[in-house]
Amino acid sequence: MGEPVTGALRTVDITVPATSANLGPGFDTLGLALSFYDHLTVSSFDDDRLEIIVSGSGADEIPTDATNLVVRTIAHVFADAGRPMPGLRIVADNGVPHGRGLGSSGAAVTAGILAAKGLLAGDVEFDDDALLRLATELEGHPDNVAPALFGGLTIAWIGERGPAHKKLLVHRGVAPLVFVPGFTMSTSLARSLQPPQVPREDAVFNVSRSALLVAALTQSPELLLDATADRLHQDYRGPAMPETLRLVQALRQAGFAAVVSGAGPSVLVLADGPGHRQDAVELADSVTDTPWTAHMLAVDVRGGTVRNRAEGST
Numbered sequence: 174m175g176e177p178v179t180g181a182l183r184t185v186d187i188t189v190p191a192t193s194a195n196l197g198p199g200f201d202t203l204g205l206a207l208s209f210y211d212h213l214t215v216s217s218f219d220d221d222r223l224e225i226i227v228s229g230s231g232a233d234e235i236p237t238d239a240t241n242l243v244v245r246t247i248a249h250v251f252a253d254a255g256r257p258m259p260g261l262r263i264v265a266d267n268g269v270p271h272g273r274g275l276g277s278s279g280a281a282v283t284a285g286i287l288a289a290k291g292l293l294a295g296d297v298e299f300d301d302d303a304l305l306r307l308a309t310e311l312e313g314h315p316d317n318v319a320p321a322l323f324g325g326l327t328i329a330w331i332g333e334r335g336p337a338h339k340k341l342l343v344h345r346g347v348a349p350l351v352f353v354p355g356f357t358m359s360t361s362l363a364r365s366l367q368p369p370q371v372p373r374e375d376a377v378f379n380v381s382r383s384a385l386l387v388a389a390l391t392q393s394p395e396l397l398l399d400a401t402a403d404r405l406h407q408d409y410r411g412p413a414m415p416e417t418l419r420l421v422q423a424l425r426q427a428g429f430a431a432v433v434s435g436a437g438p439s440v441l442v443l444a445d446g447p448g449h450r451q452d453a454v455e456l457a458d459s460v461t462d463t464p465w466t467a468h469m470l471a472v473d474v475r476g477g478t479v480r481n482r483a484e485g486s487t
């Protein structure tokens with residue numbers, strides 16, 4: 174654990190996992206926390222300073238002024254709590270690939286939410302529903318921020334009282350593998366390619382696969398191939414990321430449960446056993462000229478954490 178930062182009112186250390194949203198049929202609903210991590214140290218000051226130091230993924234593109242997403246999120250939470258925004262020093266080391274469909278913006282929002290929670294601890298307290306509500310207000314949909322906050326597999330929805338989630342533990346036989354390309358994809362472009370209405374049979378198709386996917390991920394990994402089929406978003410978005418769709422199709426034809434990770438362009442394979450992942454890597458090497466970097470990951474079961482340097486965990 175680091176030392177308190179000189180002159181700071183408070184210093185908190187934050188860790189947030191990557192996430193893969195949708196998982197095929199569960200558009201805007203299902204999400205899985207994965208073992209890439211952003212690490213941040215956030216200190217508050219009794220002045221108006223703003224210092225942001227970023228290293229790791231996306232460091233060259235991430236703004237270091239008040240438009241920074243972590244800063245905007247902290248400001249949103251302080252305003253929501255009716256507290257004045259403190260001066261901030263943020264040191265971020267990002268391990269979540271940036272702009273690749275692995276929840277980097279959800280991770281930034283989650284980091285900001287947890288930073289504000291830690292900086293306000295003892296004055297303002299937040300329960301899980303409040304954290305998810307605040308994160309969803311910033312991110313727009315809860316499917317990335319729910320697993321980033323809580324870990325594991327999450328079902329997220331907008332209920333009668335706002336954003337809500339159910340966390341489930343994933344069957345130990347499920348082995349995630351992620352293929353990350355060198356190019357990025359814009360979530361808003363991907364969303365713009367989807368029609369406002371879909372045929373009823375496609376809606377029914379996704380309802381059945383989403384229900385099956387919850388069973389496959391928690392109890393029956395052998396059902397993952399059928400359970401990860403989708404008709405609501407992947408094909409519509411395909412023209413914006415043809416290499417991604419090609420890899421998904423090649424892997425699925427060979428029996429691997431492959432999906433577009435989030436809004437793309439990474440590909441997530443949910444292998445039904447760690448031993449099968451190497452076969453998927455070899456197949457990917459043989460079917461595409463695109464340089465994909467394969468990462469064999471674990472499901473993160475903990476979700477984001479925040480620790481106050483002076484006072485221990487919060």
Ligand code: HSE
Nearest residue numbers: 194201316360435436
């Ligand atoms: N469910 C979202 C989408 C995830 O696919 O657009 C990306 O933020």
